[in-house]
Amino acid sequence: MSINVCESSPDSLLSVPVKVSRQHKPGNTTVDISGVEIGATEIVIIAGPCAVESNEQLTETARAVKSAGAKILRGGAFKPRTSPYSFQGLGEEGLKMLSAIRAETGLPVVTEVMDTRQVKIVAKYADMLQVGSRNMQNYPLLKEVGMQNKPVLLKRGMMATIEEFLLAAEYVLNQGNENVILCERGIRTFENSTRNTLDLSAIPMLKRHTHLPVIVDPSHGTGHRWMVPAMAKAALAAGADGLIMEVHYKPDEALCDGYQSLGLKDFEDLMSELRKIALATDRELK
Ligand code: PEP
Ligand code: MN
Numbered sequence: 001m002s003i004n005v006c007e008s009s010p011d012s013l014l015s016v017p018v019k020v021s022r023q024h025k026p027g028n029t030t031v032d033i034s035g036v037e038i039g040a041t042e043i044v045i046i047a048g049p050c051a052v053e054s055n056e057q058l059t060e061t062a063r064a065v066k067s068a069g070a071k072i073l074r075g076g077a078f079k080p081r082t083s084p085y086s087f088q089g090l091g092e093e094g095l096k097m098l099s100a101i102r103a104e105t106g107l108p109v110v111t112e113v114m115d116t117r118q119v120k121i122v123a124k125y126a127d128m129l130q131v132g133s134r135n136m137q138n139y140p141l142l143k144e145v146g147m148q149n150k151p152v153l154l155k156r157g158m159m160a161t162i163e164e165f166l167l168a169a170e171y172v173l174n175q176g177n178e179n180v181i182l183c184e185r186g187i188r189t190f191e192n193s194t195r196n197t198l199d200l201s202a203i204p205m206l207k208r209h210t211h212l213p214v215i216v217d218p219s220h221g222t223g224h225r226w227m228v229p230a231m232a233k234a235a236l237a238a239g240a241d242g243l244i245m246e247v248h249y250k251p252d253e254a255l256c257d258g259y260q261s262l263g264l265k266d267f268e269d270l271m272s273e274l275r276k277i278a279l280a281t282d283r284e285l286k
Contacts, residue, residue: 019173020166020180025211031151031179034108034127036071038181039213043278043285044242046110046215047267048074050257051087052094060249062101064264068271069286073098073107074244078114078122079256080134087255095125102127110153110244116144123148133158133185133220136168146175153244155183155217158196162205169212181213182206183244184235186221195223195260198231203238214239219246219260228262229270236277243274 017023030039038044047070052058062073077094079087090097098109108127113119114135122129128151135141136157145152152172156165169180184203186196198221206214216235218228232243248254248261262270271285278285 020169020210029211043283045070046072046244047247049248050246051076066105068268073109076112099125119144142171146172146177151179153181155185158188183215185217200238213241215242216240217244223260
C-alpha cells in the first residue's frame with residue numbers, strides 16, 4: 001500500500017483507503033474512555049495540571065475541574081522536558097496519585113507514555129494513553145500502544161503535516177487498536193509571540209479525511225494563559241470534538257507550564273462560555 005506524499009492538492013491526501021481514512025470508514029468513530037464518549041454529539045473537556053506534582057495539587061485541581069464540568073482528568077507522571085534539569089515528573093508515584101483521585105472523583109485519567117519500556121506500567125493505571133508531540137513519529141511506541149487495550153490520545157508532532165499525523169495514527173490502528181483520538185496542539189512556525197501556532201485549519205482538514213475524533217489543546221497551542229479561552233472557543237466553533245486544557249490550583253507555583261495553565265476560577269468561567277459555543281454549533285456540553 002503506497003501513499004502519494006507529493007500530491008499537492010490536500011483533497012487527494014490519503015487517496016488510498018488506509019484505516020484512518022473516511023474512504024475506509026465513512027461514519028464518525030466514537031472512542032469510549034471508561035464510560036466517557038469522545039466523538040459523539042457531546043463535547044468532552046479534558047482538564048488538569050501539566051504534571052502531577054503532589055496529592056494536594058492533584059486533588060484540589062481534580063475536584064475543581066470536575067465540578068466545573070470536565071469529564072476526564074489529565075496530568076503527566078512522565079514528563080518530556082526540554083531541559084534535563086527541569087522537573088521530570090513523579091513517575092509511578094504520580095500514576096498512583098492519578099489512580100487514587102480517579103477512585104474519588106470517578107474521572108477517567110489520561111497521562112503520557114514516553115517510552116516503550118513505560119507502556120505496561122502506564123497502561124496499568126491510566127484510562128487513556130497519551131503519546132506526546134515529541135513522540136508522534138516514534139514508531140515502536142505507536143506500535144506498542146496499538147497493542148494495548150486502552151484508548152490512545154495522539155498529539156500532533158510540532159512539525160508534522162496532516163498526512164504524517166494521520167499515518168502515525170495508522171500505526172496504532174494497524175495493531176488492532178482503533179480507539180485513537182487526534183489532538184491538534186500547535187505547530188512550529190516563524191511566529192514567536194506564541195509558544196506554537198495553533199493550527200485550527202487542521203480541525204476541518206482532519207474531519208474531512210478521517211473518521212477519528214479530533215480534539216484541541218489550546219494550552220500548548222498558545223503558551224499564554226490569557227489566550228486559552230479565545231482559542232478554546234474557536235476550536236469548538238471549528239468543529240473540534242473536545243478540548244484538553246492545563247488547569248492548576250495555583251498556576252503561578254506550578255512546576256511545569258504554569259504560564260499557560262488556567263486557574264480554577266478562570267476554568268469555571270471558560271466552561272460557561274464554551275457551553276454557549278456548543279449550543280450554537282448543535283453540540284452539547286453538560
Ligand atoms: C502535555 O500535554 O503535557 C504535553 C507535553 O504536550 P505536547 O506533547 O503536545 O507538547
Ligand atoms: Mn504542559
